[in-house]
Amino acid sequence: MVAFKDLVRISEYEWDIEKGYRNGMLVPVRVFATEAIVKGSLDDNSLEQAVNSSFLPGLKGHFCVMPDVHQGYGFPIGGVAAMDYESGVISPGGIGYDINCGVRLLSSDIPYELAAPLLEDLAVLLFQNCPSGVGKQGAARITENEFQKICLQGSSWALTNGYATPSDIEFTEDNGCMQGADFSAVSSRAMERGLAQSGSLGSGNHFIEVDVVDQIFDESSAGIMGLVKNNLVIQVHTGSRGFGHQICTDFVRDFQLLNNKYHFSLPDRELVCAPIRSKEGQKYLSAMKCAANFAFCNRQLLSSVVRNTVEEVFSKELSKFQLRLVYDLAHNIGKIETHTINGKDQKVCVHRKGATRAFGPGSVDIPEKYRRIGQPVLIPGSMGTASWVMVGTDAAMKKSFGSSCHGAGRVMSRTEAKKNVRGEILLKQLKEKGIFIRAGSVSGAAEEAPEAYKNIDLVIESAVGAGLVKKVAKLRPVAVVKG
């Protein structure tokens, strides 16, 4: 197990586990966190998993660990790795089962004071209207033919079919569609699972959350994003549901046979991989893109339901209002990107597992509107605590392949949370604080209790301290819907 003495302090917010820590490591591990968070992460296997991940062929620079790190499987959650496109590998377990799990933020011009009396109704109706929970059927009934189109077109399918605006497409990462998806790479079982789940939230830590813009730290950037102090905003957090889970399952199973074929020696079977340029690697990439496009479209379909629900609740109070998409981003994804590494531009496959792209100002990969300020980075907190809107930086481009953290990160297992937290009491306490929760189950809410997560403000302090992101606004939750 990694111990504190094994970490070399680079700065107040950066720590290295050097390449010589274990035979077989190809690059060092770089942890972006305060000393307290680093010490806390030694309680579980997360840094051990980061060391294991540093064995993957073709790694460049260092294996990055974000401050919301916690134990996962294969990669730790909060792991970022860049593999050389020509000689490196792609690892489905380094992207995760919930391919393109991500979050989007919608801004509004609805002031909190006007909304407050209706927030409980809003939570109830959002819960009713947005299908959630285990294997729940989605909001959109689609045929197999339409499903294939979703996999190839992503959010554009939603635009064509009346579930999106052109602006929604503009402000979604990759415009809501990863090019190069190939449906022939997808198993029939994956399609069967996905078909029933278009426009559904899912369970676990997925949510729809209504927040108030509580504090603004950067007036100019907030203005560009349309964030106004005291107005409501809405976050949607979900991914590719059973479709993505099945694609990852299929390829982790199939890639088990590749260790011998390609002479890989990996410390964890969950890290199985294929050379990016091989037929196996390209097939996974094509299937992964189908799941990513499905997830972009899924969040878009849910947004359409959210917009209709908000209109239903507020139409009597406000004659005209809009929910505008600030940004939609992925935090479980593999992307082919070009980064400057050791002074040279290199084409790499960046794996972000529980990590958010955080491109700095000037990047052509972010909407023109945001090019001067950097990419919006959305970092939701746990249920009942703040969320943060940030922007990516030049430093992130140099230090972490343009990446930052994606949330608070767990400190307590779900079992422990259920043991320590009474769901009914938690929901009552949150209601007394003015936060209305609608959850699929009371025990599910207990698993997601604020005390089960790190203090989001300390995670933000780490990411800002390391220079990966800059603060724009802090959001305060007022209504949460959980699957």
Next chain:
Amino acid sequence: MNGLNSFPDFEEIPHKADVAIIAYGYSLPELFTHAALGLYHILGPTIDGQLEAEDIFEIQAHDIESMLVSFLTELLFLAEKGIKTEILELVIDDNALNVKYLKKTGQIFLNSIKAVTFNEMKILKKDEIFQTRIVFDL
């Protein structure tokens, strides 16, 4: 609890983000059956329930861990379709697994599992008892 040596069918072990169990069995089929019980324990109680009927499925795998992952993944797939299984017979023959089960349809599970992972999975025989760790992605 199982047999004279009194070991549990499975036990839940700490895992920060997901859920992990260790499953035990005197034989590989028993280990698989107990792993299935562990999976249903995590999925939680079911609401409702309708027809019962016998059914079968078969899995091919290149090694025993892959077979266990595929077996549990199949049960998850059935759970997503509202089906809970009660294993009646489980036969492992080289690379093939044949499962006969009682199918209970119309089940709604309280919890969900995204996937069965290979993380830290290794089926070992220790003191005549097969055991393995299984991490489920939630």
